[in-house]
Amino acid sequence: MSVSTFYLRGVCTMARKITVSVDHDVCVGNAMCVTIATKAFELNDDRQAAPANPDGDTEELVLEAAENCPVAAITVTDGDTGEQLFP
Ligand code: SF4
Numbered sequence: 001m002s003v004s005t006f007y008l009r010g011v012c013t014m015a016r017k018i019t020v021s022v023d024h025d026v027c028v029g030n031a032m033c034v035t036i037a038t039k040a041f042e043l044n045d046d047r048q049a050a051p052a053n054p055d056g057d058t059e060e061l062v063l064e065a066a067e068n069c070p071v072a073a074i075t076v077t078d079g080d081t082g083e084q085l086f087p
Contacts, residue, residue: 017079018059020066022049027073033065041065049073 020040022033029047039056041049057065066074066086076086 016059018062018085019077019079020051020062021075022051023073023075024048026071027069028071030070032068032070033074036068037061037065 022041024046027048029043029049031043031049033041033049034043037057039053040051040062042052044050063076063086066076072087074086075084077084
């Protein structure tokens with residue numbers, strides 16, 4: 001599993017810290033997340049997604065990427081409260 005903490009722009013003016021993880025036990029490497037959140041995710045040498053640029057994309061795009069993962073490999077949580085934002 002690959003885990004990284006992102007600091008992203010939210011919908012409102014306050015930035016909040018979110019944590020993104022990709023479960024490599026289920027990631028099939030179809031690159032949907034990389035297509036949607038082009039900077040926040042990248043494919044590693046094993047052609048599995050990994051968190052990339054922490055400032056790359058908005059929280060909305062990261063959540064959209066997570067929602068469109070066909071195997072629900074991406075988990076997004078609020079880094080401050082621990083609240084699970086997706087799934
Ligand atoms: S969308 Fe899901 S299965 Fe596809 S590369 Fe990203 S994490 Fe892996």
